[in-house]
Amino acid sequence: MRLNAQQSVLLIIDVQGRLSPAIDGGTAVIDHTAWLIGVARQLGVPVMATEQYPQGLGATEPKIADLLLPGELLEKSHFSAVAEGNLFSHVNGNRRQWVVCGTESHVCVQQTVLDLLAAGRQVAVVEEAVGSRKASDKALALKRMRQHGADIVSREMVAFEWLNKANTPQFKAVLKEFIR
Template sequence: MLVARHSTLLLVDFQHRLAPVIDGAQQTIDVAGRLARVAGLVGVPVIATEQIPEKLGATSPELLPLAGQVIAKRTFDAAGEPGLPQALDLKRGQVVVTGWEAHVCVLQTALGLLRLGFRPVVAADAIGSRASFNKEIALRRLAHHGIEIVTGEMVIFEWLENADHPAFREAIALIK
């Protein structure tokens, strides 16, 4: 189970300039946004990465204000950049991974996090690729490597733990 006090939410390369070519881009932004808002309610840090932001632009305007930290990167594996491992805390070893391109940066980052001793969990409805086939194969490969595949709602309800959580009503309002 995911536990809020042991989790970090990672928004991988949700860059505005990529949105027009990502299959289901708005849906993935919506789910990632819900996750980020609930993360704020339950005390989960939110980190965004940006692939070569000087060329691909900044994080989508719907998500940028929700990120506590933004890390620029040049590698496809964000865990291979010095900024991300330094920003993460092994006490928060569960890293919920969302983002774009599922078969490149999301996949390589999740595998990189696994290599560094973190427990990446990929929210399938909050990742996207230009072609849905690439996303499908990425999810298969991630699962093959033992990385759990979940949905945004699964994450939210696990972070809340029960209906008595002080943020329950506000979180549920974001889902409906």
């Protein structure tokens, strides 16, 4: 699968305040997720985010929440964002590609990815923008998601595939602001 900005959605799973400090490399996950949101905004890729039981795990990290628009944040109680039954209705159009980031890799991210794949979607998981409390859980989750058909990608792979070509105003804007 090659990512296409006109067919993609960026899905951010449960990057929440009380959980983030416990995530191995949690600050980096937040930074990479914010970066992906910025690139998505430049290229017109819809963004969706979820919160798992915010009463217990806290609200979305402010660095992420500040980048979200009204209607882009869904509260959920199931581990899988797909299991809530309303994820697809919040995205305009019939976008087939889902770029996924967030926490925890081996719980909510993995269950969402497996359900997206079962629903016939193409899924790319951004390796440096997912995390778990234990690095071993993240590694196992990435391996399992790959075995079930998800592509494991880097954030720059996503950006350059969404851009598709150089020497465009969008390329120049993304290069200037995000590619260092």
